[in-house]
Amino acid sequence: MNQALRKGRFWITPDPYHNDDNIQIGREVKISCQVEATPAEELIFSWLKNGRALRSSERMVITQTDPDVAPGTTNLDIIDLKFTDFGTYTCVASLKNGGIPEISIDVNISSTTVPPSLMVPRGKSPLVVQETETVELQCLVSGKPKPIILWSRADREAPMPDGSMQMESYDGILRIVNVSRDMSGTYRCQTSQYNGFNVKPREAVIELVVQCESPSFSYFLWDCPKPN
Template identity: 30%
Template sequence: KCMTHGIFFLFPMLCSLSAGVCVGSELSFLQQPSDVIAVRDRALMLDCQVQGEEPIMVTWRRNGVPLPVSPRVRVLQNGTLLIQNFQKRREGSDGDIGEYDCSAQNRFGLLVSRRARVYLASLPKFHTHPVSMNVNEGGVARFQCQINGVPEAQISWEKDRVLLDTQDSRYTLLPMGVLQVTGVRQVDAGVFRCVAANIANTRYSHEASLNVTGESYKEPVILSGPQNLTLTVHQTAILECIATGNPRPIVSWSRLDGRSIGVEGIQVLGTGNLMISDVSLQHSGVYVCAANRPGTRMRRTALGRLVVQAPPEFLQWPQSVSKPAGGSAVFTCVAQGVPEPHLIWLKNGKVLMPGHNIKLTNNNR
């Protein structure tokens, strides 16, 4: 704060959430650093564009510590941070991985950007490999592979070391590394393997054999039911349900609470997987997959819970004010999200704590 001609000015305050910031008009961000995946030995740039009265000084921190500049690490004239030859480890240092934020300061005060997490691209070994199967002719085969890549690896499948023809409607590829083969035939017998690729590497899983045997009567069985999912609004939910039996069971879906699943944005993948495009909060619930033997009441069920969350967003932002000395200033910040967001107030880049002349109320004023 400062005194000028008997007027008491309160520097602009910053209300921070994981999804953004709210600022006064004197100094504001046009672009803040975003989470990014870096590739080892390549250059990385993090944006920090600010508008306000000049001169404006932009500085950067990593993991809350001021970032020293060097020929390899530079702050460009527009505030962008440039890191040459991104490294996981360096001699005497933890490397370049971490959380970055930029600070902008002029005569009105100081603002701190959101924290951007910088990850290193990687593709470790598979932690789940496909397993060989014996399947009756006309039945269903399911192979799965799992690998934790950064960024998420693109998964494809090979049969006898040749890329699988995904145009065949009997093949269903799910994004969680699952390959389903329905209506299995003798020509499907062979050796399958999973291929994972991202910007860091390409890896091949162990091979798994599919052996096709003669038809026989079998009760309906759900080979793989829906898993519990937690997604963000506007993402796509895929609930797996693959059932086998002879005769082939009929797969249907319902909600445990009895509410209608609806038809908009709903699609069935393969012979029973449920895909919900552009999920909303209303899609949260427990979903029931049922496999019925045709012409009978015999059925098997499996349950999976879908939780849809909404990222925090501001409904009301604090506004800059000027008050006479001894007066009171009220700043209001309102946000919503699922789960309910936690609000933090900053003054000149530092966390604001309640004191003798500062009060934070339940509605975050």
């Protein structure tokens, strides 16, 4: 079997026991790190803080494998968070037999770490365009770390412009080239837990209206007739 280490991701749970979306001194913070590997059973993890090795203790509990989540996940629970706990935590994944470059994922925990927020800019919904144009749907996203945005169709089980059911965006913009009438409808932008906070997803919707020119008259219909 060929050994392989693939993409890694992380997420932060501000307080898993108090349903709180903020990182607070005196509370608990959980950092989760997940890596895809073959074979998964040979995956091992280690943790660093500011470049120095961490060992599991009463206040910093390291769990090598979490049976409640997907395989290849390790957790670092920081209990009773203190100012001295702020810093950069690194999750290092490797395979037991070595020989493959390890994966390192840095997670910064600081007093400025804030949960994500999401909104549609004023005047950007509904968005009216004409067939064959290029359109950009935009959701303004903030947060530290800044989360990935997931785009999907909100009004029906229809694929996205690239044929998938969901598209990722790192800047909150969904760009559609050569827009067609079947792309009319409601689009949802939603925060992803990966590379960000593991809190209740933030989401917003944008209505896209595609106009098309009447075949008999030189004006544009407000909404295109559905294709046969």
